[in-house]
Amino acid sequence: MRRFPLGGLTLLTAMVLAMLGPVVTVVLWAFAVKWRYPQILPTEWGLKFWAEVLSRQTITGPVLTSLALASVATTAAALICWPAAFAFARLRFPGRQLLLFSFIAAQAVPKFALFLSIAVIFLQLGLVGTFPGVALVQGLSAMLVMIWIPTAAFRAIPPALEEAAFDLGASRLRVFLAVTLPQAMPALAASYVLAFVAVLFEVDSGLLIGAPKVTTMPLTLMTLSAQVVVQDAAVLCVMIWLPCFVLLLLTRRFMTSRGIAEGLGA
Amino acid sequence: MIDLSDLSKSFGGTPALTSTRLKIAPGELVCLLGPSGCGKSTLLRLISGLIPPDTGRILLDGQDMTQTPANRRPTAMVFQSHALWPHMTVARNVGFGLRVRGLPRSEIAAKTEAALEMVGLRGFDRRLPSELSGGQAQRVALARCLVVAPKVLLMDEPFSALDAHLRKSLREELKALQRRLGLTTIFVTHDQEEAMELADRIVVMKKGAIEQEDTPSGLYACPATLSVAQFIGQMNVTLATARDGCVAWGGRRIEMPVSGDLTLACRPEDLLPDPQGVPAEVIRITDLGPLLRVALMTPQGEALTWLTPRAAAPLPGARIRLWPRALHVFRGETLLETIQPQRLTLEEDA
Structure with a gap:
Protein backbone atom coordinates (compact mmCIF):
# COMPACT_ATOMS: atom_id res chain seq x y z
CA MET A 1 0.00 0.00 0.00
CA ARG A 2 1.18 3.48 -0.82
CA ARG A 3 1.52 5.82 2.10
CA PHE A 4 -1.10 8.51 2.26
CA PRO A 5 0.34 11.78 0.91
CA LEU A 6 -0.55 13.85 3.98
CA GLY A 7 1.16 17.05 2.84
CA GLY A 8 -0.55 17.01 -0.52
CA LEU A 9 -3.91 16.29 1.04
CA THR A 10 -3.53 19.20 3.46
CA LEU A 11 -2.65 21.53 0.61
CA LEU A 12 -5.60 20.30 -1.43
CA THR A 13 -8.02 20.82 1.46
CA ALA A 14 -6.62 24.30 2.06
CA MET A 15 -7.05 25.22 -1.60
CA VAL A 16 -10.59 23.89 -1.79
CA LEU A 17 -11.51 25.75 1.40
CA ALA A 18 -9.91 28.94 0.12
CA MET A 19 -11.87 28.71 -3.11
CA LEU A 20 -15.19 27.46 -1.80
CA GLY A 21 -15.15 29.14 1.63
CA PRO A 22 -16.36 32.54 0.46
CA VAL A 23 -18.98 30.95 -1.79
CA VAL A 24 -20.29 28.87 1.12
CA THR A 25 -20.45 31.95 3.33
CA VAL A 26 -22.48 33.82 0.73
CA VAL A 27 -24.83 30.88 0.27
CA LEU A 28 -25.30 30.62 4.05
CA TRP A 29 -26.08 34.30 4.28
CA ALA A 30 -28.65 34.02 1.52
CA PHE A 31 -30.68 31.55 3.58
CA ALA A 32 -30.00 33.08 6.98
CA VAL A 33 -32.66 35.08 8.76
CA LYS A 34 -30.62 35.54 11.97
CA TRP A 35 -26.86 35.09 12.23
CA ARG A 36 -25.03 36.89 15.05
CA TYR A 37 -21.34 36.99 15.80
CA PRO A 38 -20.22 34.06 18.01
CA GLN A 39 -22.40 31.52 16.20
CA ILE A 40 -20.70 29.40 13.57
CA LEU A 41 -23.95 28.80 11.71
CA PRO A 42 -27.06 30.98 11.33
CA THR A 43 -29.49 30.60 14.22
CA GLU A 44 -32.56 31.10 12.11
CA TRP A 45 -33.01 29.85 8.54
CA GLY A 46 -35.56 30.87 5.97
CA LEU A 47 -36.47 32.35 2.62
CA LYS A 48 -37.63 35.63 4.09
CA PHE A 49 -35.09 37.71 2.24
CA TRP A 50 -35.68 35.88 -1.02
CA ALA A 51 -39.31 36.90 -0.99
CA GLU A 52 -38.27 40.41 -0.14
CA VAL A 53 -35.64 40.68 -2.87
CA LEU A 54 -37.85 39.10 -5.51
CA SER A 55 -40.65 41.52 -4.73
CA ARG A 56 -38.44 44.58 -5.17
CA GLN A 57 -38.61 45.97 -8.71
CA THR A 58 -35.34 47.84 -8.15
CA ILE A 59 -33.55 44.51 -7.83
CA THR A 60 -35.32 42.19 -10.28
CA GLY A 61 -35.36 44.85 -12.98
CA PRO A 62 -31.56 45.18 -13.22
CA VAL A 63 -31.16 41.39 -13.06
CA LEU A 64 -33.36 40.95 -16.11
CA THR A 65 -31.66 43.88 -17.84
CA SER A 66 -28.24 42.39 -17.21
CA LEU A 67 -29.27 38.95 -18.46
CA ALA A 68 -30.69 40.49 -21.63
CA LEU A 69 -27.62 42.67 -22.09
CA ALA A 70 -25.21 39.77 -21.63
CA SER A 71 -27.20 37.58 -24.05
CA VAL A 72 -27.30 40.22 -26.76
CA ALA A 73 -23.69 41.32 -26.29
CA THR A 74 -22.24 37.79 -26.19
CA THR A 75 -24.31 36.55 -29.11
CA ALA A 76 -23.40 39.55 -31.24
CA ALA A 77 -19.74 39.11 -30.34
CA ALA A 78 -19.98 35.42 -31.25
CA LEU A 79 -21.47 36.18 -34.65
CA ILE A 80 -18.55 38.47 -35.42
CA CYS A 81 -15.74 36.66 -33.62
CA TRP A 82 -16.30 33.02 -34.54
CA PRO A 83 -16.07 33.53 -38.31
CA ALA A 84 -13.11 35.83 -37.65
CA ALA A 85 -11.49 33.12 -35.53
CA PHE A 86 -11.97 30.65 -38.38
CA ALA A 87 -10.29 33.10 -40.73
CA PHE A 88 -7.44 33.64 -38.30
CA ALA A 89 -6.92 29.90 -38.03
CA ARG A 90 -7.16 29.06 -41.73
CA LEU A 91 -6.10 32.02 -43.80
CA ARG A 92 -2.62 33.41 -44.12
CA PHE A 93 -3.00 37.12 -44.69
CA PRO A 94 -0.52 39.92 -44.02
CA GLY A 95 -0.86 41.44 -40.58
CA ARG A 96 -2.54 38.34 -39.17
CA GLN A 97 -0.32 38.10 -36.10
CA LEU A 98 -0.48 41.85 -35.56
CA LEU A 99 -4.26 41.77 -35.62
CA LEU A 100 -4.38 38.85 -33.19
CA PHE A 101 -2.07 40.64 -30.79
CA SER A 102 -4.03 43.85 -31.08
CA PHE A 103 -6.86 42.05 -29.28
CA ILE A 104 -4.56 41.30 -26.37
CA ALA A 105 -3.21 44.84 -26.40
CA ALA A 106 -6.74 46.22 -26.21
CA GLN A 107 -7.53 43.84 -23.36
CA ALA A 108 -4.53 45.07 -21.38
CA VAL A 109 -5.87 48.66 -21.25
CA PRO A 110 -7.76 49.21 -17.98
CA LYS A 111 -11.44 48.81 -18.78
CA PHE A 112 -12.37 51.90 -16.85
CA ALA A 113 -10.13 54.18 -18.92
CA LEU A 114 -11.19 52.53 -22.17
CA PHE A 115 -14.90 52.85 -21.41
CA LEU A 116 -14.44 56.42 -20.28
CA SER A 117 -13.09 57.43 -23.68
CA ILE A 118 -15.80 55.42 -25.39
CA ALA A 119 -18.37 57.17 -23.21
CA VAL A 120 -17.20 60.52 -24.58
CA ILE A 121 -17.83 59.32 -28.13
CA PHE A 122 -21.13 57.66 -27.19
CA LEU A 123 -22.30 60.87 -25.57
CA GLN A 124 -22.14 62.58 -28.96
CA LEU A 125 -23.85 59.63 -30.63
CA GLY A 126 -26.60 59.58 -28.03
CA LEU A 127 -25.73 56.03 -26.97
CA VAL A 128 -25.00 56.75 -23.31
CA GLY A 129 -27.75 55.49 -21.05
CA THR A 130 -29.18 53.23 -23.76
CA PHE A 131 -29.43 49.46 -24.03
CA PRO A 132 -27.58 49.27 -27.39
CA GLY A 133 -24.82 51.46 -26.01
CA VAL A 134 -24.12 49.16 -23.06
CA ALA A 135 -24.51 46.04 -25.21
CA LEU A 136 -21.99 47.42 -27.69
CA VAL A 137 -19.37 48.06 -25.03
CA GLN A 138 -19.97 44.70 -23.38
CA GLY A 139 -19.72 42.94 -26.72
CA LEU A 140 -16.41 44.67 -27.25
CA SER A 141 -15.00 43.38 -23.98
CA ALA A 142 -16.19 39.85 -24.83
CA MET A 143 -14.19 39.77 -28.04
CA LEU A 144 -10.83 38.66 -26.73
CA VAL A 145 -12.08 35.39 -25.26
CA MET A 146 -14.29 34.83 -28.29
CA ILE A 147 -11.39 35.24 -30.72
CA TRP A 148 -8.53 33.52 -28.98
CA ILE A 149 -10.18 30.36 -27.72
CA PRO A 150 -11.96 29.55 -31.01
CA THR A 151 -8.89 30.42 -33.09
CA ALA A 152 -6.85 27.92 -31.09
CA ALA A 153 -9.65 25.37 -31.41
CA PHE A 154 -9.96 25.71 -35.17
CA ARG A 155 -6.22 25.53 -35.52
CA ALA A 156 -6.04 22.37 -33.45
CA ILE A 157 -8.22 20.42 -35.90
CA PRO A 158 -5.94 18.17 -37.98
CA PRO A 159 -6.21 19.19 -41.66
CA ALA A 160 -6.47 15.52 -42.63
CA LEU A 161 -9.91 15.31 -40.96
CA GLU A 162 -11.29 17.95 -43.30
CA GLU A 163 -9.36 16.64 -46.30
CA ALA A 164 -10.76 13.17 -45.77
CA ALA A 165 -14.34 14.49 -45.86
CA PHE A 166 -13.66 16.65 -48.92
CA ASP A 167 -11.92 13.73 -50.63
CA LEU A 168 -14.99 11.53 -50.07
CA GLY A 169 -17.20 13.94 -51.98
CA ALA A 170 -18.44 16.46 -49.40
CA SER A 171 -18.82 20.10 -50.40
CA ARG A 172 -16.83 22.75 -48.54
CA LEU A 173 -19.94 23.70 -46.57
CA ARG A 174 -20.68 20.07 -45.73
CA VAL A 175 -17.09 19.58 -44.57
CA PHE A 176 -17.45 22.60 -42.30
CA LEU A 177 -20.78 21.50 -40.85
CA ALA A 178 -19.95 17.82 -40.48
CA VAL A 179 -16.32 17.95 -39.39
CA THR A 180 -14.97 21.41 -38.55
CA LEU A 181 -17.84 22.77 -36.51
CA PRO A 182 -18.43 19.68 -34.35
CA GLN A 183 -14.70 19.52 -33.62
CA ALA A 184 -14.59 23.18 -32.59
CA MET A 185 -17.98 23.23 -30.84
CA PRO A 186 -16.87 22.46 -27.27
CA ALA A 187 -14.38 25.33 -27.46
CA LEU A 188 -16.93 27.65 -29.06
CA ALA A 189 -19.44 26.85 -26.32
CA ALA A 190 -16.82 27.34 -23.63
CA SER A 191 -15.82 30.71 -25.06
CA TYR A 192 -19.49 31.73 -25.14
CA VAL A 193 -20.12 30.81 -21.52
CA LEU A 194 -16.91 32.39 -20.28
CA ALA A 195 -17.64 35.60 -22.14
CA PHE A 196 -21.28 35.57 -20.99
CA VAL A 197 -20.37 35.23 -17.32
CA ALA A 198 -17.60 37.83 -17.57
CA VAL A 199 -19.94 40.34 -19.24
CA LEU A 200 -22.71 39.63 -16.76
CA PHE A 201 -20.52 40.51 -13.78
CA GLU A 202 -18.75 43.41 -15.40
CA VAL A 203 -19.28 46.70 -13.50
CA ASP A 204 -17.63 49.43 -15.56
CA SER A 205 -19.92 49.34 -18.59
CA GLY A 206 -23.01 49.85 -16.46
CA LEU A 207 -21.30 52.54 -14.43
CA LEU A 208 -19.91 54.57 -17.34
CA ILE A 209 -22.26 53.90 -20.25
CA GLY A 210 -25.47 52.60 -18.72
CA ALA A 211 -26.01 55.13 -15.93
CA PRO A 212 -28.34 56.70 -15.24
CA LYS A 213 -31.07 55.09 -17.32
CA VAL A 214 -29.82 51.51 -17.76
CA THR A 215 -29.07 49.93 -14.38
CA THR A 216 -27.16 46.67 -14.49
CA MET A 217 -27.14 43.88 -11.94
CA PRO A 218 -23.53 44.40 -10.72
CA LEU A 219 -24.33 48.05 -9.97
CA THR A 220 -27.35 47.01 -7.92
CA LEU A 221 -25.21 44.43 -6.15
CA MET A 222 -22.68 47.11 -5.24
CA THR A 223 -25.42 49.36 -3.90
CA LEU A 224 -26.94 46.52 -1.87
CA SER A 225 -23.57 45.40 -0.48
CA ALA A 226 -22.97 48.87 0.84
CA GLN A 227 -26.19 48.68 2.86
CA VAL A 228 -26.60 47.19 6.31
CA VAL A 229 -28.67 44.17 5.36
CA VAL A 230 -26.13 41.57 4.21
CA GLN A 231 -28.79 39.11 3.14
CA ASP A 232 -30.11 41.18 0.22
CA ALA A 233 -26.76 41.12 -1.53
CA ALA A 234 -26.26 37.45 -0.65
CA VAL A 235 -29.62 36.47 -2.09
CA LEU A 236 -28.89 38.35 -5.30
CA CYS A 237 -25.48 36.72 -5.45
CA VAL A 238 -26.85 33.20 -5.16
CA MET A 239 -29.64 34.02 -7.55
CA ILE A 240 -27.18 35.01 -10.24
CA TRP A 241 -24.52 32.48 -9.31
CA LEU A 242 -26.78 29.48 -9.77
CA PRO A 243 -27.60 29.91 -13.48
CA CYS A 244 -23.99 30.75 -14.28
CA PHE A 245 -22.76 27.70 -12.44
CA VAL A 246 -25.25 25.47 -14.23
CA LEU A 247 -24.27 27.03 -17.55
CA LEU A 248 -20.59 26.34 -16.93
CA LEU A 249 -21.38 22.76 -15.92
CA LEU A 250 -23.51 22.26 -19.03
CA THR A 251 -20.65 23.30 -21.28
CA ARG A 252 -18.56 20.57 -19.79
CA ARG A 253 -21.20 17.94 -19.75
CA PHE A 254 -23.32 18.20 -22.85
CA MET A 255 -21.41 20.19 -25.42
CA THR A 256 -19.69 17.13 -26.83
CA SER A 257 -18.91 17.30 -30.49
CA ARG A 258 -20.58 13.99 -31.18
CA GLY A 259 -24.08 15.12 -30.28
CA ILE A 260 -23.70 18.30 -32.26
CA ALA A 261 -22.48 16.50 -35.38
CA GLU A 262 -25.56 14.34 -35.53
CA GLY A 263 -27.71 17.41 -35.04
CA LEU A 264 -26.06 18.98 -38.06
CA GLY A 265 -26.59 15.90 -40.21
CA ALA A 266 -23.01 14.69 -40.46
CA MET B 1 -6.58 4.24 -65.80
CA ILE B 2 -4.23 6.99 -64.68
CA ASP B 3 -2.19 9.08 -67.08
CA LEU B 4 -0.07 11.88 -65.68
CA SER B 5 1.94 14.09 -67.96
CA ASP B 6 4.42 16.83 -67.20
CA LEU B 7 3.16 17.32 -63.63
CA SER B 8 4.98 19.96 -61.60
CA LYS B 9 4.30 21.44 -58.21
CA SER B 10 6.27 23.80 -56.02
CA PHE B 11 5.50 25.16 -52.59
CA GLY B 12 6.55 28.75 -51.98
CA GLY B 13 9.21 28.59 -54.67
CA THR B 14 10.61 25.24 -53.54
CA PRO B 15 9.97 22.59 -56.18
CA ALA B 16 8.33 19.49 -54.72
CA LEU B 17 7.70 17.71 -57.99
CA THR B 18 9.24 18.44 -61.37
CA SER B 19 7.83 17.49 -64.75
CA THR B 20 6.64 14.01 -63.83
CA ARG B 21 5.01 11.48 -66.17
CA LEU B 22 3.41 8.29 -65.01
CA LYS B 23 0.90 5.81 -66.41
CA ILE B 24 -0.93 3.28 -64.29
CA ALA B 25 -2.96 0.42 -65.70
CA PRO B 26 -6.40 -0.61 -64.33
CA GLY B 27 -6.11 -2.98 -61.37
CA GLU B 28 -2.45 -2.25 -60.85
CA LEU B 29 -0.94 -1.73 -57.40
CA VAL B 30 1.81 0.83 -57.69
CA CYS B 31 4.06 1.87 -54.82
CA LEU B 32 5.61 5.31 -54.76
CA LEU B 33 8.85 4.74 -52.86
CA GLY B 34 11.40 7.23 -51.64
CA PRO B 35 12.79 9.06 -48.64
CA SER B 36 10.79 11.84 -46.99
CA GLY B 37 10.69 14.99 -49.07
CA CYS B 38 11.10 13.13 -52.38
CA GLY B 39 7.71 14.30 -53.67
CA LYS B 40 5.81 11.02 -53.34
CA SER B 41 3.09 12.43 -51.09
CA THR B 42 2.83 15.52 -53.27
CA LEU B 43 2.26 13.30 -56.29
CA LEU B 44 -0.46 11.39 -54.42
CA ARG B 45 -2.19 14.59 -53.34
CA LEU B 46 -2.08 15.89 -56.90
CA ILE B 47 -3.83 12.74 -58.08
CA SER B 48 -6.44 13.05 -55.33
CA GLY B 49 -7.10 16.68 -56.22
CA LEU B 50 -6.39 17.96 -52.73
CA ILE B 51 -3.79 20.26 -54.27
CA PRO B 52 -3.72 21.66 -57.83
CA PRO B 53 -0.66 21.20 -60.06
CA ASP B 54 1.38 24.15 -61.35
CA THR B 55 1.73 22.54 -64.76
CA GLY B 56 0.76 19.28 -66.41
CA ARG B 57 -2.31 17.15 -66.95
CA ILE B 58 -4.09 14.48 -64.93
CA LEU B 59 -6.22 11.95 -66.80
CA LEU B 60 -8.29 9.56 -64.73
CA ASP B 61 -10.11 6.86 -66.64
CA GLY B 62 -9.66 8.83 -69.85
CA GLN B 63 -11.11 12.05 -68.46
CA ASP B 64 -9.12 15.21 -67.92
CA MET B 65 -9.41 15.89 -64.18
CA THR B 66 -6.62 18.44 -63.86
CA GLN B 67 -9.00 21.18 -62.71
CA THR B 68 -11.49 18.95 -60.88
CA PRO B 69 -11.50 19.39 -57.08
CA ALA B 70 -11.00 16.37 -54.84
CA ASN B 71 -14.67 16.01 -53.95
CA ARG B 72 -15.58 15.35 -57.59
CA ARG B 73 -12.79 12.91 -58.44
CA PRO B 74 -13.34 9.15 -58.43
CA THR B 75 -10.47 8.69 -55.98
CA ALA B 76 -10.47 7.94 -52.26
CA MET B 77 -7.56 8.39 -49.90
CA VAL B 78 -6.40 6.61 -46.75
CA PHE B 79 -4.30 8.96 -44.65
CA GLN B 80 -1.28 8.13 -42.53
CA SER B 81 -3.06 9.45 -39.44
CA HIS B 82 -6.21 7.43 -40.38
CA ALA B 83 -8.13 10.75 -40.10
CA LEU B 84 -11.27 9.13 -38.72
CA TRP B 85 -13.72 11.71 -37.41
CA PRO B 86 -13.54 11.31 -33.64
CA HIS B 87 -17.10 12.48 -33.05
CA MET B 88 -18.68 9.88 -35.32
CA THR B 89 -19.13 6.18 -34.68
CA VAL B 90 -17.41 3.66 -36.95
CA ALA B 91 -20.66 3.18 -38.89
CA ARG B 92 -21.14 6.92 -39.38
CA ASN B 93 -17.52 7.30 -40.45
CA VAL B 94 -17.88 4.56 -43.04
CA GLY B 95 -21.28 5.77 -44.20
CA PHE B 96 -20.21 9.39 -44.64
CA GLY B 97 -19.38 9.18 -48.34
CA LEU B 98 -22.74 7.52 -48.99
CA ARG B 99 -24.67 10.12 -46.98
CA VAL B 100 -22.92 12.83 -48.97
CA ARG B 101 -24.10 11.08 -52.15
CA GLY B 102 -27.65 11.13 -50.83
CA LEU B 103 -28.25 7.39 -50.78
CA PRO B 104 -31.32 6.04 -48.95
CA ARG B 105 -30.82 5.07 -45.34
CA SER B 106 -31.34 1.34 -45.82
CA GLU B 107 -28.81 1.19 -48.63
CA ILE B 108 -26.25 3.09 -46.56
CA ALA B 109 -26.70 0.65 -43.69
CA ALA B 110 -26.29 -2.38 -45.96
CA LYS B 111 -23.23 -1.02 -47.77
CA THR B 112 -21.63 0.09 -44.51
CA GLU B 113 -22.05 -3.36 -43.04
CA ALA B 114 -20.63 -4.98 -46.17
CA ALA B 115 -17.60 -2.68 -46.13
CA LEU B 116 -16.92 -3.40 -42.47
CA GLU B 117 -17.26 -7.10 -43.16
CA MET B 118 -14.74 -6.74 -45.97
CA VAL B 119 -12.08 -5.32 -43.64
CA GLY B 120 -12.87 -7.85 -40.94
CA LEU B 121 -14.56 -5.45 -38.50
CA ARG B 122 -18.08 -6.77 -38.42
CA GLY B 123 -19.92 -5.64 -35.30
CA PHE B 124 -17.69 -2.64 -34.69
CA ASP B 125 -20.23 -0.19 -36.10
CA ARG B 126 -21.23 1.42 -32.79
CA ARG B 127 -17.70 2.04 -31.55
CA LEU B 128 -16.00 5.39 -31.55
CA PRO B 129 -12.58 5.84 -33.18
CA SER B 130 -11.08 6.38 -29.72
CA GLU B 131 -12.12 2.82 -28.84
CA LEU B 132 -10.16 1.29 -31.73
CA SER B 133 -6.57 0.09 -31.90
CA GLY B 134 -4.26 1.59 -34.51
CA GLY B 135 -4.74 -1.32 -36.88
CA GLN B 136 -8.52 -1.32 -36.49
CA ALA B 137 -8.66 2.44 -37.11
CA GLN B 138 -6.72 2.03 -40.33
CA ARG B 139 -9.11 -0.76 -41.43
CA VAL B 140 -12.07 1.53 -40.80
CA ALA B 141 -10.35 4.25 -42.81
CA LEU B 142 -9.95 1.72 -45.63
CA ALA B 143 -13.61 0.66 -45.38
CA ARG B 144 -14.63 4.32 -45.49
CA CYS B 145 -12.90 4.56 -48.87
CA LEU B 146 -13.99 1.18 -50.27
CA VAL B 147 -17.66 1.84 -49.52
CA VAL B 148 -17.88 4.61 -52.13
CA ALA B 149 -16.42 2.24 -54.78
CA PRO B 150 -13.61 4.54 -55.95
CA LYS B 151 -11.91 3.97 -59.29
CA VAL B 152 -8.56 4.65 -57.68
CA LEU B 153 -7.54 4.00 -54.09
CA LEU B 154 -4.81 6.25 -52.76
CA MET B 155 -2.87 5.31 -49.63
CA ASP B 156 -0.44 7.71 -47.97
CA GLU B 157 1.88 5.67 -45.71
CA PRO B 158 -1.17 4.09 -44.09
CA PHE B 159 0.71 1.55 -42.00
CA SER B 160 3.81 3.47 -41.00
CA ALA B 161 2.51 4.32 -37.51
CA LEU B 162 1.87 0.64 -36.70
CA ASP B 163 4.23 -1.97 -35.31
CA ALA B 164 6.13 -4.28 -37.63
CA HIS B 165 4.03 -7.41 -37.10
CA LEU B 166 0.73 -5.68 -37.64
CA ARG B 167 2.12 -3.85 -40.64
CA LYS B 168 3.06 -7.13 -42.26
CA SER B 169 -0.32 -8.78 -41.76
CA LEU B 170 -2.23 -5.68 -42.90
CA ARG B 171 -0.07 -5.58 -46.01
CA GLU B 172 -1.03 -9.13 -46.88
CA GLU B 173 -4.71 -8.43 -46.26
CA LEU B 174 -4.60 -5.29 -48.36
CA LYS B 175 -2.90 -7.10 -51.21
CA ALA B 176 -5.51 -9.87 -51.16
CA LEU B 177 -8.39 -7.39 -51.01
CA GLN B 178 -6.95 -5.27 -53.78
CA ARG B 179 -6.56 -8.34 -56.00
CA ARG B 180 -10.09 -9.50 -55.28
CA LEU B 181 -11.64 -6.11 -56.06
CA GLY B 182 -9.28 -5.42 -58.96
CA LEU B 183 -8.87 -1.96 -57.51
CA THR B 184 -6.29 0.39 -59.04
CA THR B 185 -4.18 1.43 -56.05
CA ILE B 186 -1.36 3.85 -55.42
CA PHE B 187 0.49 3.23 -52.18
CA VAL B 188 3.02 5.71 -50.84
CA THR B 189 5.75 4.39 -48.56
CA HIS B 190 9.33 5.05 -47.52
CA ASP B 191 9.77 1.41 -46.52
CA GLN B 192 11.41 -0.53 -49.35
CA GLU B 193 10.46 -3.86 -47.82
CA GLU B 194 6.81 -2.80 -47.81
CA ALA B 195 7.04 -1.70 -51.43
CA MET B 196 8.77 -4.94 -52.50
CA GLU B 197 6.09 -7.01 -50.80
CA LEU B 198 3.04 -5.10 -52.01
CA ALA B 199 3.68 -3.65 -55.39
CA ASP B 200 3.09 -4.87 -58.91
CA ARG B 201 5.32 -1.99 -59.86
CA ILE B 202 7.53 0.28 -57.80
CA VAL B 203 8.13 3.90 -58.72
CA VAL B 204 11.30 5.08 -56.96
CA MET B 205 11.35 8.83 -56.40
CA LYS B 206 14.13 11.20 -55.46
CA LYS B 207 14.19 14.97 -55.14
CA GLY B 208 10.85 15.52 -56.82
CA ALA B 209 11.43 13.25 -59.80
CA ILE B 210 10.96 9.62 -60.75
CA GLU B 211 14.30 7.83 -60.55
CA GLN B 212 13.22 4.44 -61.87
CA GLU B 213 10.08 2.36 -62.27
CA ASP B 214 10.01 -1.38 -62.54
CA THR B 215 8.66 -4.54 -60.96
CA PRO B 216 10.13 -5.33 -57.52
CA SER B 217 12.39 -8.04 -58.93
CA GLY B 218 13.38 -5.89 -61.89
CA LEU B 219 14.41 -3.06 -59.56
CA TYR B 220 16.38 -5.41 -57.37
CA ALA B 221 18.19 -7.10 -60.22
CA CYS B 222 18.83 -4.04 -62.38
CA PRO B 223 18.96 -0.81 -60.38
CA ALA B 224 19.35 1.98 -62.93
CA THR B 225 21.12 4.32 -60.55
CA LEU B 226 23.43 4.01 -57.60
CA SER B 227 20.87 5.56 -55.24
CA VAL B 228 18.21 3.04 -56.27
CA ALA B 229 20.79 0.28 -55.79
CA GLN B 230 21.48 1.48 -52.27
CA PHE B 231 17.85 2.21 -51.42
CA ILE B 232 16.45 -1.14 -52.57
CA GLY B 233 18.17 -3.80 -50.51
Missing part, protein backbone atom coordinates in the same frame (compact mmCIF):
# COMPACT_ATOMS: atom_id res chain seq x y z
CA GLN B 234 21.81 -3.62 -49.47
CA MET B 235 24.92 -3.12 -51.55
CA ASN B 236 28.66 -3.42 -50.95
CA VAL B 237 29.93 -0.29 -52.62
CA THR B 238 33.57 0.23 -53.71
CA LEU B 239 35.11 3.18 -55.50
CA ALA B 240 37.69 2.17 -58.11
CA THR B 241 39.54 3.46 -61.12
CA ALA B 242 39.74 1.30 -64.27
CA ARG B 243 42.96 1.38 -66.33
CA ASP B 244 44.14 -0.74 -69.26
CA GLY B 245 40.95 -2.77 -69.36
CA CYS B 246 41.21 -3.76 -65.71
CA VAL B 247 39.93 -2.65 -62.35
CA ALA B 248 40.90 -3.74 -58.83
CA TRP B 249 38.32 -5.23 -56.51
CA GLY B 250 39.37 -6.49 -53.11
CA GLY B 251 42.97 -6.66 -54.27
CA ARG B 252 42.05 -8.74 -57.32
CA ARG B 253 42.11 -7.50 -60.89
CA ILE B 254 38.93 -7.76 -62.86
CA GLU B 255 38.53 -7.33 -66.58
CA MET B 256 36.72 -4.07 -67.30
CA PRO B 257 35.78 -2.86 -70.78
CA VAL B 258 35.27 0.74 -69.66
CA SER B 259 37.83 3.00 -68.04
CA GLY B 260 37.84 5.91 -65.62
CA ASP B 261 36.44 6.40 -62.11
CA LEU B 262 33.78 3.83 -61.34
CA THR B 263 31.63 2.62 -58.48
CA LEU B 264 31.40 -1.14 -58.11
CA ALA B 265 28.39 -2.51 -56.22
CA CYS B 266 27.72 -6.05 -55.14
CA ARG B 267 24.71 -7.54 -53.31
CA PRO B 268 25.65 -9.28 -50.03
CA GLU B 269 24.01 -12.52 -51.26
CA ASP B 270 25.95 -12.37 -54.53
CA LEU B 271 29.19 -13.12 -52.69
CA LEU B 272 30.04 -16.82 -52.80
CA PRO B 273 32.82 -18.80 -51.12
CA ASP B 274 35.60 -19.40 -53.60
CA PRO B 275 39.03 -20.90 -52.79
CA GLN B 276 40.61 -18.39 -55.17
CA GLY B 277 38.46 -15.44 -54.07
CA VAL B 278 39.23 -12.30 -52.13
CA PRO B 279 40.51 -13.00 -48.60
CA ALA B 280 38.62 -11.42 -45.73
CA GLU B 281 38.40 -11.72 -41.98
CA VAL B 282 35.10 -12.39 -40.22
CA ILE B 283 34.39 -9.50 -37.82
CA ARG B 284 30.83 -10.08 -36.63
CA ILE B 285 27.95 -12.42 -37.34
CA THR B 286 24.29 -11.39 -37.04
CA ASP B 287 21.68 -14.12 -37.00
CA LEU B 288 18.71 -13.15 -39.21
CA GLY B 289 16.96 -16.51 -38.76
CA PRO B 290 17.07 -18.21 -42.14
CA LEU B 291 20.23 -16.35 -43.07
CA LEU B 292 23.34 -15.03 -41.38
CA ARG B 293 24.69 -11.57 -42.01
CA VAL B 294 28.47 -11.62 -41.82
CA ALA B 295 30.53 -8.45 -41.48
CA LEU B 296 33.94 -8.86 -43.09
CA MET B 297 37.12 -6.84 -43.47
CA THR B 298 39.50 -7.22 -46.40
CA PRO B 299 43.27 -6.84 -45.95
CA GLN B 300 42.91 -3.47 -47.70
CA GLY B 301 40.67 -2.36 -44.82
CA GLU B 302 37.48 -2.46 -46.83
CA ALA B 303 34.25 -3.51 -45.07
CA LEU B 304 32.07 -6.10 -46.78
CA THR B 305 28.70 -7.57 -45.89
CA TRP B 306 27.94 -11.15 -46.80
CA LEU B 307 24.59 -12.93 -46.56
CA THR B 308 24.84 -16.68 -46.29
CA PRO B 309 22.68 -19.66 -45.36
CA ARG B 310 23.19 -20.92 -41.80
CA ALA B 311 24.89 -24.08 -43.02
CA ALA B 312 27.90 -22.16 -44.27
CA ALA B 313 28.41 -20.40 -40.94
CA PRO B 314 32.01 -19.32 -40.28
CA LEU B 315 33.32 -18.22 -36.87
CA PRO B 316 34.32 -14.70 -35.93
CA GLY B 317 38.04 -14.23 -36.59
CA ALA B 318 38.07 -16.83 -39.34
CA ARG B 319 39.66 -15.96 -42.67
CA ILE B 320 37.57 -16.86 -45.69
CA ARG B 321 37.68 -16.23 -49.42
CA LEU B 322 34.74 -14.86 -51.40
CA TRP B 323 34.05 -13.94 -54.97
CA PRO B 324 31.11 -11.90 -56.41
CA ARG B 325 28.97 -13.65 -58.98
CA ALA B 326 27.56 -10.32 -60.14
CA LEU B 327 28.95 -6.83 -59.98
CA HIS B 328 27.03 -3.67 -60.90
CA VAL B 329 29.27 -1.04 -62.47
CA PHE B 330 28.22 2.60 -62.12
CA ARG B 331 29.78 5.78 -63.43
CA GLY B 332 28.59 8.51 -61.11
CA GLU B 333 24.91 7.71 -60.57
CA THR B 334 24.32 5.79 -63.80
CA LEU B 335 24.54 2.05 -64.27
CA LEU B 336 26.95 1.12 -67.09
CA GLU B 337 26.58 -2.63 -66.93
CA THR B 338 26.31 -5.66 -64.72
CA ILE B 339 29.15 -8.13 -65.11
CA GLN B 340 30.05 -11.61 -63.93
CA PRO B 341 33.64 -10.85 -63.02
CA GLN B 342 36.35 -13.25 -64.16
CA ARG B 343 39.52 -13.54 -62.12
CA LEU B 344 42.47 -12.40 -64.18
CA THR B 345 45.45 -12.88 -61.94
CA LEU B 346 46.04 -14.25 -58.55
CA GLU B 347 48.24 -12.03 -56.43
CA GLU B 348 48.28 -12.40 -52.66
CA ASP B 349 48.27 -9.06 -50.92
CA ALA B 350 47.94 -10.04 -47.31
